[in-house]
Amino acid sequence: MFSKILVANRGEIAVRIIRACKEMGVSTVAVYSEADRDALHVALADQSLCIGGPEASESYLNENQVISAALLTGAQAIHPGYGFLSENAHFARQCLRNGLVFIGPRPESMERLGDKATLKELAREAGLSVIPGTQALRSVQEAAEEAEKLGYPVMLKACAGGGGRGIRLVRDENELEEAYMQAAGEAQSAFGDGSVYLEKYIYPARHVELQILADEQGNVVCLGDRDCSLQRRNQKLIEETPSPAVDSRSRSEIIDLAVQAVKKIGYVGAGTLEFLLDEEGRFWFMEMNVRLQVEHCVTEMLTGIDLVKWQIRIAAGIGLSFEQKDISMKGSAIECRINARGCGTLKLLHVPGGPSVRFDTFLMAGTAVSPYYDSLLGKLAVFAGTREEALRKMRAALCELVIAGIPTNIEEQLHIVEDERFTSGNYNLTFMGNR
Numbered sequence: 001m002f003s004k005i006l007v008a009n010r011g012e013i014a015v016r017i018i019r020a021c022k023e024m025g026v027s028t029v030a031v032y033s034e035a036d037r038d039a040l041h042v043a044l045a046d047q048s049l050c051i052g053g054p055e056a057s058e059s060y061l062n063e064n065q066v067i068s069a070a071l072l073t074g075a076q077a078i079h080p081g082y083g084f085l086s087e088n089a090h091f092a093r094q095c096l097r098n099g100l101v102f103i104g105p106r107p108e109s110m111e112r113l114g115d116k117a118t119l120k121e122l123a124r125e126a127g128l129s130v131i132p133g134t135q136a137l138r139s140v141q142e143a144a145e146e147a148e149k150l151g152y153p154v155m156l157k158a159c160a161g162g163g164g165r166g167i168r169l170v171r172d173e174n175e176l177e178e179a180y181m182q183a184a185g186e187a188q189s190a191f192g193d194g195s196v197y198l199e200k201y202i203y204p205a206r207h208v209e210l211q212i213l214a215d216e217q218g219n220v221v222c223l224g225d226r227d228c229s230l231q232r233r234n235q236k237l238i239e240e241t242p243s244p245a246v247d248s249r250s251r252s253e254i255i256d257l258a259v260q261a262v263k264k265i266g267y268v269g270a271g272t273l274e275f276l277l278d279e280e281g282r283f284w285f286m287e288m289n290v291r292l293q294v295e296h297c298v299t300e301m302l303t304g305i306d307l308v309k310w311q312i313r314i315a316a317g318i319g320l321s322f323e324q325k326d327i328s329m330k331g332s333a334i335e336c337r338i339n340a341r342g343c344g345t346l347k348l349l350h351v352p353g354g355p356s357v358r359f360d361t362f363l364m365a366g367t368a369v370s371p372y373y374d375s376l377l378g379k380l381a382v383f384a385g386t387r388e389e390a391l392r393k394m395r396a397a398l399c400e401l402v403i404a405g406i407p408t409n410i411e412e413q414l415h416i417v418e419d420e421r422f423t424s425g426n427y428n429l430t431f432m433g434n435r
Contacts, residue, residue: 078101101315122261130284208225217320226243229427237432356383
């Protein structure tokens with residue numbers, strides 16, 4: 001096991017990783033930008049180093065600075081969290097060259113899975129239905145030719161990263177050029193890679209993902225499904241597990257297929273298989289995220305398995321101590337993402353309590369929200385024996401949560417969880433419309 005880990009991230013996920021390390025008896029190193037000098041993750045870590053200016057490109061995306069900080073402090077491994085460098089194969093390889101363990105998949109695995117055509121062929125061979133699409137596009141002209149073959153509407157998607165960035169719906173050829181430039185520009189800014197690809201648009205549909213853990217010994221376990229259909233402009237707002245749209249038989253079948261697919265791919269680490277679920281109940285494989293997901297906490301609350309700790313153990317060569325038959329998926333867990341709607345300084349924070357209520361955040365008195373990073377302030381999650389109970393608990397928790405001094409979306413989240421379309425479980429990706 002590692003004795004010291006550098007956390008190459010910020011915000012609530014950096015705090016989450018540091019807390020997991022503390023519970024495991026592992027020392028931590030925080031890196032931070034000039035804008036995050038007074039951040040909570042900096043205060044919680046055993047050591048901390050400033051690695052650059054407020055822009056992500058100057059700090060959290062600066063590979064050399066992150067690796068230099070790890071070597072300087074004697075860290076043995078780097079946990080990238082999600083976003084930033086978490087899906088960067090070049091960075092993972094640089095870690096290895098410098099004698100550091102990248103807490104995530106092997107770089108060659110990341111590169112292989114980054115090839116959408118290869119990944120989809122592997123998924124197809126494993127028995128998964130795959131959404132028709134293309135490899136990385138070289139130009140707008142090529143995009144136009146491929147879109148004609150697929151048939152409009154189509155989706156433009158970033159080849160690198162995730163989190164809803166670098167995605168555009170293209171309804172006809174008149175929208176293609178502008179959408180291509182926007183998606184490529186957004187992807188370049190967020191991930192340092194502006195390549196995009198096309199995918200057939202399936203409509204209406206739900207976004208359902210499966211959480212996987214796989215160790216170096218060849219063991220693969222699926223920790224159930226998450227419904228992430230409540231989105232605005234491809235940014236998730238609410239996630240829940242299990243999905244109310246999936247029955248037990250379909251869940252068992254897709255879990256078996258997913259486990260076999262991951263074994264066939266030879267993946268090691270925490271990962272997520274993403275699907276679109278159509279009106280006929282068919283799962284269409286989209287992609288695999290080779291990192292921790294923002295919404296991982298609902299899976300933790302449902303199963304009782306700490307994903308961050310298991311990421312660290314797997315990276316240290318420790319095998320899974322449980323099998324698929326040991327995974328309990330009874331009950332319901334729901335998460336609301338609490339986002340800032342502008343800059344501000346926190347004046348008062350009141351966090352709701354009670355059994356099975358969780359708020360992952362980096363907020364503390366005096367925290368200033370800057371314009372440089374993602375708007376996520378925290379993740380409010382609840383667990384209960386039934387979905388109805390979980391919904392009541394979430395409504396109570398949202399009513400109790402107070403974040404004064406920073407404009408937030410708490411009221412909007414409350415309206416959503418009170419909406420009959422959501423409470424009935426009969427919602428899909430169109431729920432938010434153009435709001």
